[in-house]
Amino acid sequence: MTFKPAKWPRRLRSQEWFDGTSKDAIYHRSWMKNQGLPPDLFDGRPVIGILNTFSETNPCNAHLNDLAERVKHGVYEAGGFPVIVPVFSVSESAFRPTAMMFRNLAAMAVEETIRGQMMDGVVCLVGCDKTTPSLLMGAASVDLPTIMVSGGPMLNGYFRGERVGSGTHLWKFSEAVKAGEMTAAEFVEAEASMSRSPGSCNTMGTASTMASMVEALGMTLSGNAAIPAVDSRRRVMAQLTGRRIVQMVKDDLKPSDILTREAFQNAIRTNAAIGGSTNAVIHLLAIAGRCGIDLTLNDWDDWGRDIPTIVNLMPSGKYLMEEFFYAGGLPAVIKRLGEAGLLNKGALTVSGGAIWDEVKDARIDNDDVILPAEKALTQSGGVVVLRGNLAPDGAVLKPSAATPALMQHRGRAVVFEDIDDYKARIEDEALDIDETCVMVMKNCGPRGYPGMAEVGNMGLPPKVLRKGITDMVRISDARMSGTAYGTVVLHTSPEAARGGPLAVVRSGDFIELDVANRRLHLDISDEELKSRLAAWKPAVEPPAGGYARLYHDHVQGADKGADMDFLVGCRGHAVARESH
Structure with a gap:
């Protein structure tokens, strides 16, 4: 893709706040000046919002204040006017009932923070799992020049x-x-x-996966994903990003220019190559929805199906993010995809150039961390999309984290009605279960939990573990942590709380999993399934009110990214009328 920069100088959005001698302009400037800001900052230079998800209750992001200052230095160096803006920070390690319930709230808050204030461009400082997608979702719905900076992974433990x-x-x-x-x-x-240093998970969990996804989408400077949080090069990345966003504003280079269907194809293939988290499925579907890109579960399966997993990191492999960075990081992986003809080389990035130009000279310094294709962890990586009478709208499984012997399996269902039922019964020695069974958990999807918690990788019963068994087939409408592993079927859609077929599975039913043929089948007759569904009644009461009720009433299914229906799409950055 060839990008044509906009003509500069032109009237900036921030000048609607600061330009002129009207009462309103003086109102805005005078209040800002109480921070000791010199008058020439208001002379028409780009105002850059540094959206900071720092929070001491979000350990992955607790070091971001330092990076915010580094971004600020870069903005000043490039002739911009930086302002640090704290935004809602969603912590995977602290939020209850689950951080996923608040991803959409964070995205909504970010969108309105950008649109309602005097920003010409945006730098998003992100780290923990949900901060990356929520900030990009919000920014994409506004479509001002935007660039992401990740906080980076912690050091090896x-x-x-x-x-x-x-x-x-x-x-x-x-x-x-x-x-x-x-x-x-x-x-x-x-x-x-x-967790021995600042930063997000040091495995290829969801935080590192999403840092990789935004880099593969072209929304960060090349090399952003893998630099450890405490490495001085992470600070350099932040400062260079501050410089770059000023030029992006001058060029009017926006998310809508970068987040194309080709960019999403690059990201999905990259996710397969790195053995990325299944959570990336939901987040990329939601981001695409904000951009007006028609991305579906079928695209995930089609584009990622035959991509070898070449990054040897936990939970699929043996190394951690620190070694990944030293081995060459994500640019080396993207280069491998390009050399194999699996990259849209002309896809635009925030650099203003094509993604191939960013990675073509990347080095691979450890081929046991970034493997040659012939030594891949699995030749058919990616995220598998399963369908059948148990998942008519789809379910997902991560082959690189699964047990090959269980990829084709038929077993007797042992059903847990919800997470509380599972916790109450799983350690009961009288539970009628063995390693051949299929564990099924209901009512843990977007509406059912509520929020779709990371409980899909159900721990095995102790009496099975004592046999030396470490994996069983597990099926739910929940999510799984990107750091987890196992033959786990997730995101089963429609979810049980909406009356999907999962809701009527009974203990003793037989279920067939056939990954090669993308099939997930409940072995009962069509007539019996229809009869059970007709008799089904919701087991989950709607919340009484507040955000939980708003979420319950408007959240879409996992197959659509679990965004709220009224948040889908780009609403633009038009300046609202003055209030004074």
């Missing part, structure tokens, strides 16, 4: 000589305690090794 991946080893050690292979005291001792 080590426990007794073993690499410890944040999240991944939480699940692993927790199962080991239940199996009697690790003591509770050892589990607590390992806690200090899991």
Whole structure:
């Protein structure tokens, strides 16, 4: 794609606030000047909003104030006027009932923060899982020049000589305690090794996946995704981003210029190559909806189906993000895709140039971390989209994190009506379950939980774990942490709380999973299924009020990105009328 910069100088959006000698202009300038700002900052230079998701209750983002100052330096150097703007910060590690419930609220707040204030361009400082998609969703709906900066992953963890991946080893050690292979005291001792520096998860979890997705989409400077949070090069990236956004405003280079269907194809293929989180499916569908891009689950399956997973990182592989950065990071992966003919090389990025020009000279310095295609973790990576009478609108599975022997499986269903039912019964020695069964959990989707929590990777029963079994087929309408692993079918749509077929599965039914043929089948007759669905009644009461009720009434299914129906689309950045 060839980008044609807009003619400069032109009247900027911020001049609607600051230009002239009217009462309103003086009102806006005078209040801003109480911060000690010199008059020439209001002379028509671009105002850059630095949207900062810093929060001490969001540990992944707790270091972002430093990066905000670095972005500010860059903006000043390029002749812009930077303003740091705190925005709603959604923390995966702290929010209840689940951070996913508040992604759309954050996106809505970000959208109105941008539209309602004197910004000409936007730098989004992001880190934890939901801050990246929520800020990009909000910015895409406004469509001012925008660029993302990730906070970066934390350093490697080590426990007794073993690499410890944040999240991944939480699940692993927790199962080991239940199996009697690790003591509770050892589990607590390992806690200090899991998160030993600022930053987001050091595995290819959702935070690192989404940092990779925005880079593959072209919405960050090349190399942004993998730089560790505490590495000085992360600060350099922030400062260079501050410089770049000023030129983007002058060129009028907007998300709508970059976020094309070709860009989403690049991102989906990149997700397959890195063994990225299944959460990327929901987030990219939602982002595409804000851009007016017709992206579907079928695109995920078609574009990612035959892409080898070449990044050897937990939870699919053995290394962590620190090694990924040293090995060449995401530019090296995108280069591999380009060399294999799997990249839309002309896709535009925030640099103003094509993505191929950004990565063609990238080095690979460790081919055990970034593997050659012939040594891939799996030759057919990506996210598999399953359909059938149990998931007419689709369900997803991550092959690189699954057990090959379970990719074709027929087993007896053991059903949990919701997460509370699961917790109450899973450790009961009398539970009628063995490793051949299929664990099914209902009412954990967008409307059912509410918010679609990361509970899909249900822990196995202790009596199965004690046999040395580490995986079973698990099916739900929930999500799974990007740090988790297993043969786990997720996002089953329509969800149980909407009366999807998952709602009427009974213990003792047989379910067939056939990944190669993309099939998820409940082995009962069409007549029986129709009869059960006709008799179904909702098990989940709508919330009484507040945001929870708004979410319940308007959230779309996982197959549409779980955005709210009234937030889909781009509403632009027109300046509202003056209020004074």
